[in-house]
Amino acid sequence: MDDGIVLNIADDAFTGPVKGSGKKAGRWTDRLNAKRVLKRKTRPSGKAAHQPYHVSDDENHEYRPAKRPRPEKPSVDPSSASSLLPSGAVPTSRPPAQIISSLFSYNPKIEAPAISAQKIPSKPSNAPLTDASTFADLGLHPLLTAHLSTKLNITKPTSIQRATLPIFMNPLSEDMAARDVFIQSQTGSGKTLSFLLPIIQDLFPLSTHSYIDRSIGTLAIIIAPTRELAKQISDVLESLLQLRLRPEADSGDPESSTRLTRWLVSGLLSGGATRGHEKARLRKGIPILVSTPGRLLDHLQNTSSFNVGKCRWLVLDEADRLMELGFEDTIKGIVQGLDGRRNLALQAVSEGKSMEVGGWDWERRRRTVLCSATIREDVQKLAGTTLIRPLMIKALDTDKPDGAISHIDHDASATGLSPEKFTPPSQLSQKFVVVPLKLRLVALVALLRSLLAQTHGRRGSKIIVFLSCTDSVDFHWRLLGSSSMGSDGPEESPKVDAEKDAEDSDEDGASGSDDDGKEDEKIAAQSPLLPDASIFRLHGSLPTPVRLASLRGFSATPSTKSKRPVPSSSILLCTSVASRGLDLPLVRAVIQYDLPTENGATEYVHRVGRTARAGKGGEAWSLVAPSELEWVKWVEGKMRGGLEEDTATDHKANITLEGASIESVLSKGYGGKGSEYEQRATEVQLSFERWVLNRKENADLARKAFLSHMRAYATHPSNEKHIFHVRHLHIGHLAKAFALRDAPKTITDGGKKNGVKGTVKPKQRISKNGNHKPDKVHDWDERTGDTEHRMQEIVRAQGRLSRKGGKMVSSGTDEFQIASGAALAKLAQSSQI
Structure with missing residues (x-):
């Protein structure tokens, strides 16, 4: 009896305290449960019956299964990531306080991409012509031709220029000259x-009249959808207006003795400046004006000194983007405003109240030019309302100039435009890599490192990275610019490039500050993981001076005359605001970190079109999740126009996306032998996670980006839901891509605890009409954080909505659109539902 008592005490001491034994007063039920647990442990049954056993020292020979040895945790060798550490930095060896999941475990199995046959290099489809065509042959003024060749180094026209310039400059008839x-x-x-x-x-030619000066008013207006594109057009226009006014005296040109006046000046209206400064410039006169739609309509309605009665030209650039951004009514208001100002000017002339000197050709009507890379239904509608008897010009074949022009009858102007599939430049190299969600962040860094390494020795190379939302852009910009390898101490803010362009931009008197204060005045950041590269950001929520300064800093090219040092390479993190019209020099590659959520293949082609411009080469990379693999074949079919690869014609048969394995991307980016890249990628991921845990502001920024990304992912149109759906995503793995160690329920539960605003409180739900009201049937489980249950209830109550044609409409399905209750509640609050 005494031996049995001693044995029980020994067993308790060996096995450690039983769960619940630490409770106050130790009830008899706790002791009874402890005995039952001990009995189950010592009972040989099932698999344990075949395992080696320890024998106790008592005479009953009580059996107990042997404990399996605990495997040692693999430690990351600090020397393995030495190539990623800054000089003098030592990786930390302190064990983390939280459970950290491995990057390379529990990932879905990904098949190796099929090795495609070597493609024959295609002839550039957007390069300048290689034949004997010159701008002089197209009827361009000799002074303009000389300026293009000597100052701008442009000697050959492109195919669209060869098709367009003769129609404007040497029309075949007066009827053609009057058509839009x-x-x-x-x-x-x-x-x-x-x-x-x-x-x-x-x-x-108006420069030959001595009475013509800039006070004549605005004669040409160019409308661009975004501020960045308007600024770019304005810069090109200013460079063209710096031409010489007279040829050389010894050239024998009879016009060399003609006195010309430099009255042609350009102006930019894109918001950000005070209305008083803009009114002052308009009062002086701006013969050629570049503007965004909203600002132009504002001055047409409210600025009486805005003289546009003699306007001869109206250009709508990137018309498809104008329609996407909802500027249809604004464009109609602008056209009506221009017509009204012209009628008032004609009335003043007929009544003899005009104070202008000299005559003016009032019989000539205003000519409207609409430019678009795609012909969609909304673009056709805009053409039908703004163009009169339009003449369509498109470059179909560079070898057949006569076949590059097609006419549209007046009766068919609204519906006679035949839609054609939008294809990328033929010389563009398109690639994709299937990346597990947990590896997205380290895969992006690896891809950037490998692309930067390929541009070694070529200064001024540019890389554009497209993300889905503004919060994600801000998070990744601050993460790359603030985190450092091997440091757990306080992180510094992103380093600021020595550029103060935000204050001396074209927006007179504009201020670069907003709610974030000085943080948004910082233009460029540097990362120890991306040496000799400056990181910029661009999205629509930044102040106008900061946006223009970021674009200017990213576009800067090395020059011996430059007073400021230009970085070897530049990286631009941006949303789709940079996907249209921007002609950024030396862009070597475009990375689609997040695939387009709107306009499908068209938006994809616009994005990749930022590289491989004017006949130059370029690469386009797309990071595809395992659940999104079908997107590759889908976008290829869209770009081929629905034709199979063996039946497609011209360069459409060459439109394919080449696959690359995630292992090759990581090994090229991080280096090392064998699987050593896994240890280095893990160390990079840990450094990002330590940065998030270091400060509450960083954690809030990561969670905000995570939720915004989920909301953006849910906006894929209904015809893409079979590819992009939140149900296909592993939310925990996706959180890892935002350097978060918290489980999804920890992120979405308890807004006050985690700093995430807009979460749905317990015992509340959203009714069909969008109002929050108590739920008497379902009780939210705060202890377990049942995310799936809350997602089903909220989304079903909200209704099944999907995006179609830019509007939220009922999809008629039971699919879930939002992944978390917090995301839906925040969306409902922001929409004031």
Whole structure:
């Protein structure tokens, strides 16, 4: 009896305290449960019956299964990531306080991409012509031709310029000269010069009149959908207006003795400046004006000194983007405003109240030019309401100039545009890599490192990374610019490039501050993981001076005359605001970190069109989740126009996305032998997670980006839901891509605890009409955080909505659109439902 008592005490001491034994007073039920647990442990049954056993020292020979040895945790060798550490930095060896999941475990199995046959390099589809065509042959003024060749180094026109310039400058008949024009051409093919050169050519002869000066008012207006594109067009226009006014005296040109006046000046209206500064410039006169739609309509309605009665040209650039952003009514208001100002000017002349000197050709009507890379239904509608008897010009074949022009009858102007599939430049190399959700962040860093390594020795290389939302852009910009390898201490803010362009931009008197204060005035950041590279950001929520300064800093090219040092490479993190029209120099590669959520293949082609411009080469990378693999074949079919690869014609048969394995991307980015890249990628991921845990502001920024990304992912249109659906995503793995160690229920539960605003409180639900009200049937389980249950109830109550044609409509299905209750509640609050 005494031995049995001693044995029981020994067993308790060996096995450690039983769960619940630490409770106050130790009830008899706790002791009874402890005996039952001990009995189950010592009972040989099942698998344990075949395992080696320890024998106790008592005479009953009580058996107990042997404990399995605990495997040692693999430790990361600090020397393995030495190539990723900054000089003098030592990786930390302190064990983490939280459970950290491995990057390379429990990932879905990914099949190795099929090795495609070596493609024959295609002839560039948007390069300048290689034949004997010159701008002089197209009827361009000799001074403009000389300026293009000597100052701008442009000697050959592109195919769209060859098709467009003769129609504007040497019309075959007066009837053709009076018709409006629809220009359709591939991205990067030179559409900007195709309408700027005819405008300057048309207004240049007025320089011979001594009474003509800038007070004549605005004679040409160019409308761009975004501020960045408006600024770019304005810069190109300013460079063209710096031409010499007279040829050389010894050239024998009879016009060399003609006195010309430099009255042609350009102006930019894109918001950000005070209305008083803009009114002052308009009062002085801006003959050629570049503007965004909203700002232009504001001055047409409220600025009486805005003289547009003699306006000869109206250009709508990137018409498809104008319609996407909802500017249809604004464009109608602008056209009506221009017509009203012209009627008032004609009335003043007929009544003899005009104070102007000299005559003016009032019989000539205003000519409208609409430019778009795609012909969609909304673009056709805009063409039908703004163009009169339009003439369509498109570059179909560079070898057949006569076949590059097609006419549209007046009766068919609204519906006679035949939609054609939008294809990327033929010389563009398109690649994709299937990346597990947990590896997205380290895969992006690896891909950037490998692309930067390939550009070693070539200064000024640019890389554009597209993300889905503004919060994600801000998070990744601050993460790359603030985190450091091997440091757990306080992190510094992103380093600021020595550029103060935010204050001396074209927006007079504009301020670069907003709610974030000085943080948004910082333009460039540097990361120890991306040496010799400056990281910029661009999205629509940034102040105008910061956006323009970021674009200017990213576009800067090395020059010996530059007073400021230009980084070897530049990286731009941006949303789709940078996908249209921007002609950024030396862009070597475009990375689609998040695939487009709107417009499908069209938006994809616009994004990749930022590289491989004007006949140059480039790469386009797409990071595809395992559940999104079907997107590759889907986008290839869209770009081929529904034709199979063996039946497609021309360069459409060459439109394929080449696959690359995630292992090759990581090994090229992080280096090492064998699987050593796994240890280095793990160390990079841990450094990002330590940065998030270091400060509450960083954690809030990561969670906000995570929720915004989920909301953006849910906006894929209904015809893409079979590819992109939140039900296909592993939420925990996706959180890892935002350097979060918390489980999804920890992120979405308890808004006050985790700093995430807008979470749904317990015992509440959203009714069908969108109002919050108590739920008497379902009780939210705060202890377990049943995310799936809350997601079903909230989304079903909200109704099944999907995006179609830019509007939220009922899809008629039971699919869930939002992944978490917190995301839906925040969306409902922001929409004031």
